[in-house]
Amino acid sequence: MKKITLLLVLWLAVGFTYAQTTSTKSIKLDEKSIVKDAEGSIYPFAIWKKLIETGEYNVKSISGAEDNEFLLYRLTEEEIAVRKKKRAELVSTMPRPRASDNFREGERFRFEKMKDIDGVKFDFKADTGKVVVFNFWFINCPPCKKEIPELNELVEKYKQNKDVVFIAIALDDTYALKDFLRAMPFKYNIVGDGRYYAQKYGVKSFPTHVIVGKDGLIRFSTVGLASNTIHWVDKTIKEAL
Structure with missing residues (x-):
């Protein structure tokens, strides 16, 4: 790494x-x-x-x-x-957190078919009309782990809304992820062995957040963990809905 x-x-x-x-x-x-x-x-x-x-x-x-x-x-x-x-x-009142250079707001997101570690498949080319919240991370990333409790609160907040999907793309393999998740639950849909996706989208800094609107356009992205990262993720989800 x-x-x-x-x-x-x-x-x-x-x-x-x-x-x-x-x-x-x-x-x-x-x-x-x-x-x-x-x-x-x-x-x-x-x-x-x-x-x-x-x-x-x-x-x-x-x-x-x-x-x-x-x-x-x-x-x-x-x-x-x-x-x-x-x-x-x-x-x-804080400034918008730093955006990712790889995901430009207003551009169309290039969706890929994915499957999480529980076998749930995602194909947003076919299943349109969703707000998709991505998180790129890995187990040994301190800021990635630090934000998990607040991200879990977000999932709980929107769990009754079928138009919001949370996907966490991890670099780690399924075995390591399941072992980690037993000690620290992460309520996103966890996609393992995510190096392919990270490389495809040019993600090299972690965590990276990306929110795609119902129209398939990128609404928000940020790299790293700032004090207001989760605030902006939540704010953007609300606006995208």
Whole structure:
């Protein structure tokens, strides 16, 4: 995968790196930070990091403890709702994420017949009138994995709409994908052994998102993972419908 470029883009300040205390002072967390819950159980870095990234947890300094010890706690439902609202408002004001050079908006998408790892076949030359949402990815791509939970939420949001189809084209083989998906479910229709498609469309940066409208024209594309990537995917789906 020498030619593959991983595009890592910083997330919003609501991520794990900074957490706000009750004062105006910001605290910085790192791998050496000691993070405990109310019962005193210490959480590994990978676990508390993921919990804070959900936007549903925060940390605060433990009174009387060492400077590098923090208490992990879950926000109230009201606090979570407020945080999500603020994040959505901020994301909506951000510039459109970087477009892919390989998929030009307004051009006709060159559909190929595909089959996912469960044997479901797709032929959009025959089955027209769908909004098709593509995601090019691979298992060992950190930003690809990072966006999966939010992409799953998108699938749930549109699961009752038969006019929207989500297809994730992976470079990995079916065996590796099924093993990966047991630990991290991905609700897109997963197409394995996707190097042929990546090469056909000139995709070298991952993740790459492409949305094709009902008319077969490209409506949106982007490479890498930005704070507002999922916002624009969702926005474009709505407009395409």
